Amino acid sequence: QVQLVESGGGVVQPGTSLRLSCAASGFIFNTYAMDWVRQAPGKGLEWVAVVSNDGDTKKYADSVKGRFSISRDNSENTVYLQMNSLRVEDTAVYYCARTMRQGVAATSDAFHMWGQGTMVTVSS
């Protein structure tokens, strides 16, 4: 059974850091790119970042560039999102998502599988 389980969310103060994790199971993890997508309260979906299947290619939304870092550990079937210098506007449910197709060429792809999300609240 294909499954993505996020963890690491919580309530933090502005300017601090948080690391999210997404544990994957049920598929060959190192053949798929992985993304983070977020949804702020009452807002729509916003793509945050992607890491290619081999970890060599990483892309970010302008809103998080320089503050967030995506990485993966293919030996642990886990993708991470390191979030630094958090802002109130980063408050959102953060979803990890798996691309539909395999391989480096599919780093940009539709999001086929999604986790249930983890809530991050940035508030003073």
Place this chain on the structure above:
Amino acid sequence: EIVLTQSPATLSSSPGERATLSCRASQSVSTYLAWYQHKPGQAPRLLMYDASNRATGIPARFSGSGSGTDFTLTISSLEPEDFAVYYCQQRNNWPLTFGPGTKVDIK
């Protein structure tokens, strides 16, 4: 950045009716457009990819069309479980972007 515009913002319909949702891109995305269904408290669900291909397990009442800048998601006959928010998303250019969503609610 490619901006996606969805219309209408809200579509009030009854079960059994046909629903037509529109997504327009600020520049061509070829056919690299996907549609998602999202219900409160749940993970989003991929419906269509590459404009007109149904994802695994998606009922045939969902269909997608379009290329370039204009795309349509059609639900031929609304079922009670179809009332949700629908998002389009492009993968032609970085950054990947979503439209603001169309809420399909019960009339």
